[in-house]
Amino acid sequence: MTQKNETPALIASLLITGGLIGGGIWWFTNRSGFNLTQINNSSPQSTATNNANSQTSNTDWSSVQNVPSGIFNYGGSTSWAPIRLSVDSALQAARPEFRLRYIDPAGSAASSTSGIRMLIDGQIQVAQSSRPVMTQEQQEAQQKGFSLREIPIAIDGLAIAVNPSLNIPGLTFDQLRGIYTGQLTNWKQVGGTDLPITPFSRDAKSGGTVELFIEQVLNKQSFAPSVQIVSTTTEALRKLGSTPGGIYFASAPEVVPQCTVRPIPISRGSQFVSPYQEPLATCPTRNQLNTGAFQDGTYPLTRNLSVIVKQNNGTEQKAGEAYANLLLSAPAQDAIAKAGFVRIR
Structure with a gap:
């Protein structure tokens, strides 16, 4: 047979074979319920693409851009201590070119x-x-040729703690105000035992924690002379643990997990809300923060933690914006949540 005569036969053979294959595929997919697209969707490359499309651009530390190289000094609020301890160490391990060095203030305690x-x-x-920039601070910055920008990176709450031997269901804002302005001096006045109240606080000028308490709880009234001033939360917790009638307030992550004190529910109105996840645990089990109540505003004493950036188009601005962007990345927000704060993203 010549090549010319073989061509029609070859074409016919290919058509028959294609029809048989196509019919088999149709029967298999329609009768068996198998979906060929599952093969593509389950492939490693397709899975990685789908996952990447479902996440934000800041999936890891390395995705943050415009991070300067060098050593950068930073400092401020003591409420940031858990972030400095765990989050910043992970940040610097991931971005070693961006080195942070904590600086204590000269002649005063660290604060916002x-x-x-x-x-x-x-x-x-x-x-x-742990507080907004004040008008006076912004004015001083502007007199020097720059402005200050706040970039929130987490949500924090203030927790009220008492000596663990004290048995009270909680305190209202009115009762807290009475205690810290000197109108209430005995625990029996708020449903407790016949025991003098010993209130502790850091200095009114120390920063965000005290300023928030004075503004929201005390309605900007001054502390009574009976309030014992302490320099640090560590000192306050030590004294609170050894003072049967003691009471103190501080950043929730610094108070809630402690074994030597007892965090208590508080109320702005009639509903008490705990700063910890119910039920109250006893040591050695540590209490966990009630992050849901902080995030949805149910807990009445919350605030933002913010990076303050010097807006001067210089090295300080680049460092501040880079630090804030790194803390807003996905791994940093996870680490912030593990440190006891509520993620902002």
């Missing part, structure tokens, strides 16, 4: 106020704050 002051004076490049 001291951190912002050092930023304005050029002693640090980045400030950590």
Whole structure:
């Protein structure tokens, strides 16, 4: 047979074979319920693509851009201590070119106020704050040719703690106000035992925690002379643990997990809300933060933790914005949540 005569036969053979294959595929997919697209969707490359499309651009530390190289001084609020301990160490391991060095203020305790002051004076490049920038601080910065920008990176709550031997169901804002302004001096006045109240606090000028308490709870009234001033939360917790009638307030992550004190529910009105996840645990089990109540506003004493950035188009601005962006990345927000704060993203 010649090549010319073989061509029609070859074409006919291919058509018959294609028809048989196509019919088999149709029967298999329609009768068996198998979906060929599952093969593509389950492939590693397709899975990675789908996962990447479902996530934000900041999936890891390395995705953050415009991170300067060098050593950058920072400092500020003591409420940031858990972040400095765990989150910042992970950040620097992932981005070793961006090195952070904590600076204590000279002649005063660390606080939001001291951190912002050092930023304005050029002693640090980045400030950590647990309160908004005040008008006076913004004015001082503008007089020096720059402004201050707040970038929130987490939500924090204030927790009230008492000596663990004290048995009270909780305190209202009115009762807390009475205690810290000197109108209530005995625990029997708020449903407790016949025991003098010993209130502790950091200095009113120390920063965000005290300022928030004075503004929201005390309605900007001053502390009574009976309030014992302590320099740090560590000192306050030590005294609170050894003072049967003691009471203190501080950042929730610093108070709620402690074994030597007892966090209590508080109420702005009639409903008490705990800063910890119910039920109250006893040591050695540590209490966990009631993050859901902080996030949805049910818990009545919350605030933002913010990076304060010097807006001067210089090295300080680049460092501050890079630090904030790194803390807003997915792994940092996970680490912030593990440190006891509520993620902002």
